[in-house]
Amino acid sequence: MSDSDHSRRGIGRRDLLKCMAWAGSGVVWTLGGGVASSVLAGCAPAPVKPSGGLSFVQISDTHIGFRKAANPDPAGTLRETIARIRALPVQPAFILHTGDITQLATPEQFDQAQSLLSEIGLPMFCVPGEHDLVDGNDPRPYLARFASRDARGDGWYSFDAGGVHFVALVNVVRLGDRGMGTLGAEQLAWLRDDLAGRSDSTPIVVYSHFPLWALMPDWGWGTQDALEAMSLLRRFGSVTALNGHIHQVQQKVEGNLRFYAARSTAFPQPAPGEGPGPGPLVVPAEKLRATIGLRSVTLRTSDAPLALIDTALADA
């Protein structure tokens, strides 16, 4: 069965159960011209080397320095993630890290994270998470180590690769009501200028730490002024928004805007609204690797879909 077969027919419950038994927790999100359809990893065709396309990997929430029961060794699981990246059949062009590189933004944690992430041996583009801010809102130590050379303000920037325009947004420095993220007027003005003059047909990948969609506002899982950014992005035919922070795969489609939250490489969090609230979720040690992992994204030639493959460390 091809990707396009899945897109036309969707996936039935019987197929789903069959594939779940076979494939574990990996999920492929296939983005075509319309609503995204999901298939489980084992049911998708093997990744095809893109011809003239681009592939990259998203990792998130490495939380180097975290030591609690949810994962006493996040450096170890990051190393396992790096081994997964190096074993990919097509080496990605670069890594996107969607924040919370460290647990508490200490110099020692930044040193260890820099050392570990350099083992990937690929260019890395980052946005800060709230855990990467010193004393609650100072991004400068993060910026000195991880910011793109072209970064403005608190670390936002953009670049082009493979015909796609990538936009890094920072929504963790100035918090809104009840801990919601904000982008702020300065960043939104920059975004307006950055997008001006670009063709509506340019595929856009926008990435941030907090979700740009109202995933769970009661838990602070959203961005208060994201609608202003979305109004600037809505004219583009394909917009893919990637985020971290919530430590699990979640997705939402709003017209041409598609939002995807990624797993952490360190520990899971509860599903939105389940349990007393957000925070590190302790699972039995033998199940941890089914809840953490990486995401690979393939951008093929212009008329083919963009595919996201979420892989848990436990997946075969």
Added chain:
Amino acid sequence: MTITRRFLLTLSVIAAAPAFAAPPPGDPVRGQRLYQSCMGCHSLDENDVGPMHRGVVGRKAGTVSDYAYSSALKASGLTWDATTLDRWLSNPQALVPGSKMYFSIAQPQDRADLIAYLAGQKPK
């Protein structure tokens, strides 16, 4: 009226006007739900990005052991009660400039409910 008397009257008016209206009564059940938004950084029983919260109402600010407070909060001289917590949650940087917290809650009723919940989380 002498200048001194007018000055004293002005002072008495300022003293009579509270800087903040008295917090409304709080609903601890609703406060427990609102506490979910605090849990990105805090929990009741463990220090994390922020200090543990159990027993916070009635505690002197900056005194939880094994938490690295800002020097500003340690020197604040505050004791956490309904009034100081209401001001803190309204705008922590206005109450204690240089503290580590930037999280705030806009609605007075939300703050009151949250404080009512925290007041019920007594030390074990």
